[in-house]
Amino acid sequence: MSTVPTTYMVHARTTGEAAEVVAADATIGIDARWGAEPAGLPGPAELLASAFSACLLKNLERSRAMLSFSYDHADVRVVARRQDAPPKFVEISYELTIATDESARRVELVHRNLQKYGTVYNTLAAVCDVHGEVIAVPVARRGD
Structure with a gap:
């Protein structure tokens, strides 16, 4: 029995200062900066x-x-x-x-x-x- 793989999609964006991931109906702020102090967001x-x-x-x-x-x-x-x-x-x-x-x-x-x-x-x-x-x-x- 062969099944088609389930597909998951997210969208992420950054301005260079702030970044976020949109997954399902949630927007999650993320730390995507390099060489900066931790932003308190998950990396x-x-x-x-x-x-x-x-x-x-x-x-x-x-x-x-x-x-x-x-x-x-x-x-x-x-x-x-x-x-x-x-x-x-x-x-x-x-x-x-x-x-x-x-x-x-x-x-x-x-x-x-x-x-x-x-x-x-x-x-x-x-x-x-x-x-x-x-x-x-x-x-x-x-x-x-």
Whole structure:
């Protein structure tokens, strides 16, 4: 069975002073300046790490729908390491914390699914070391 690849499009622009990316219906200010103090906006490396984070969270939602995996909320921290010569990312590490009452076995199943079915995850894993952990914490009950 052959499927047509899904296409994603963004539009980016700069004035030399300010830059932005338009993706879907969102406009995201970005730091595209060279040799200047940080502008407080995400640059290309942070956007890549953000895409990786979004991939994990989107596939966590996929697990909720397909595996009936129950969770209250999740938080992910990503560290992307790059080298200068040649310029490339060498490592992406992550820590995904999920507030859930699911069993350790189900949490591990979800982690394997995140690794197996994440498009951004697999793309980056093909070119650099990608590793991380999923930490389950009990759901805090209201009034506790």
